[in-house]
Amino acid sequence: MTQTSRGFAAHSPTEALVPFGFERRDPRPDDVVIEILYCGVCHSDLHTARNDWGGTVYPVVPGHEIVGRVVSVGAEAKRFKAGDQVGVGCLVDSCKQCASCKHGHENYCPKMVGTYSGKDLRDGLPTYGGYSDRIVVTESFVLKMPDGLDLKGAAPLLCAGITMWSPLMHWKVGPGTNLAITGLGGLGHMGLKLGKALGANVTLFTRSPGKEDDARRLGADRVVLSSDAGQMKAVRGAFDVIIDTVPYVHDINVYVPTLATSGTLVLVGYLGPLEPALNSVPLILGRKAVAGSVIGGIAETQEMLDFCGKHRITSDIEMIAMNEINGAYERMLKSDVKYRFVIDLASLGR
Ligand code: NAP
Ligand code: ZN
Numbered sequence: 001m002t003q004t005s006r007g008f009a010a011h012s013p014t015e016a017l018v019p020f021g022f023e024r025r026d027p028r029p030d031d032v033v034i035e036i037l038y039c040g041v042c043h044s045d046l047h048t049a050r051n052d053w054g055g056t057v058y059p060v061v062p063g064h065e066i067v068g069r070v071v072s073v074g075a076e077a078k079r080f081k082a083g084d085q086v087g088v089g090c091l092v093d094s095c096k097q098c099a100s101c102k103h104g105h106e107n108y109c110p111k112m113v114g115t116y117s118g119k120d121l122r123d124g125l126p127t128y129g130g131y132s133d134r135i136v137v138t139e140s141f142v143l144k145m146p147d148g149l150d151l152k153g154a155a156p157l158l159c160a161g162i163t164m165w166s167p168l169m170h171w172k173v174g175p176g177t178n179l180a181i182t183g184l185g186g187l188g189h190m191g192l193k194l195g196k197a198l199g200a201n202v203t204l205f206t207r208s209p210g211k212e213d214d215a216r217r218l219g220a221d222r223v224v225l226s227s228d229a230g231q232m233k234a235v236r237g238a239f240d241v242i243i244d245t246v247p248y249v250h251d252i253n254v255y256v257p258t259l260a261t262s263g264t265l266v267l268v269g270y271l272g273p274l275e276p277a278l279n280s281v282p283l284i285l286g287r288k289a290v291a292g293s294v295i296g297g298i299a300e301t302q303e304m305l306d307f308c309g310k311h312r313i314t315s316d317i318e319m320i321a322m323n324e325i326n327g328a329y330e331r332m333l334k335s336d337v338k339y340r341f342v343i344d345l346a347s348l349g350r
Helices: 043-049 151-158 160-170 186-197 209-218 229-234 281-286 298-311 322-333
Strands: 003-009 018-024 031-041 066-073 085-088 091-093 134-138 178-182 201-206 222-225 239-244 259-267 289-292 317-321 340-344
Touching: 003 134, 003 322, 018 134, 031 085, 031 151, 031 322, 043 322, 066 134, 066 151, 085 151, 091 134, 151 160, 151 186, 151 298, 151 317, 151 340, 160 186, 160 239, 160 298, 178 186, 186 201, 186 209, 186 298, 201 209, 209 222, 222 229, 259 281, 317 322, 322 340
Parallel strands: 178 201, 178 239, 201 222, 239 259, 259 289, 317 340
Antiparallel strands: 003 018, 031 066, 031 134, 031 340, 066 085
8 A cells, every 4th residue: 555645846947835735655564654853954955946056856845854753664664663662864775786885985986866856776766764654664764863862953963064064074073172163053053052062172164153152052152254264263273173064155265274284174064076176285285185075875874863962962842833834944954943942733633
């Protein structure tokens, strides 16, 4: 029996999200059927709904910070049972054959299937995300939510959390690392919390003077206003790692001088050609690197969730009803979110 689902979808780049009824696939033997309780609102949802990156498949039901409760499992799905609290992030399948998959980096698989605006590898049907009442997912892409974490606040860990965690691990951020995070939004505030919990000295670069107190509460030891030349000069050569979450094109040449020798600036926000062009001089003369990173693999996502369970880390959230999503997008564009919107899917009505 197919699963009739209800959610909210965008039908074109210029239209608001509206109620949308659709069919989920018949559960396969290795599938888990999940009733969605909460779904975080990522800036990538907005980019996709508005086709900022091109390639959006409409109608699109966004949402890839999903937490819910297992309703049923297929005969071959052994890791979960009805009633379990689970999570689903940005990917719902991958080829399992390529080098990336074999190393647990399903997020770098060329055939990786996005939770929305993707295409199922087996039946070719479009994937629809978490702004909906239910989802059907292959069990190997379903995460266990740690006991004791508030599920509403934990939803954003499934994208914002892992997107920061993966580069923190890859670039070996730990006790004593001088880490900076650029942009205090959904990703940025998780970067402050995770960096602090890992023992790093954490700095926030922000263009918003009003965010200083929050930044310190969230884990920043220092706050640098990126528009203030004096403050930028004071941190020249300071950072081993910078993770830049800013969603739109911006001049990263102003941040490179704040890297220490051999330091790395990791872009996770803006996707596209840099403007103005990147100056290679400080890179060459300081053995500095500019890199990128996208979400994380399934095993490392579970690792991050378990770390957050142990350290009691969740996102600072603002709950919204499903029909408040369009206003939430407008506020997100003004960086007016503290610090993640999370949709209560009970507001769809059961
Ligand atoms: P968000 O909540 O909107 O936060 C972005 C922050 O960037 C803002 O709060 C603001 O912080 C800063 N900012 C600087 N210039 C801005 C501008 N012109 N417009 C808006 N904000 C600006 O977004 P998010 O959900 O954290 O996502 C950030 C970016 O990462 C998005 O582009 C998203 O698509 C991308 N993303 C990437 C991955 C990945 O795997 N690589 C995963 C998820 C999301 P201040 O006020 O402090 O300056
Ligand atoms: Zn996301």
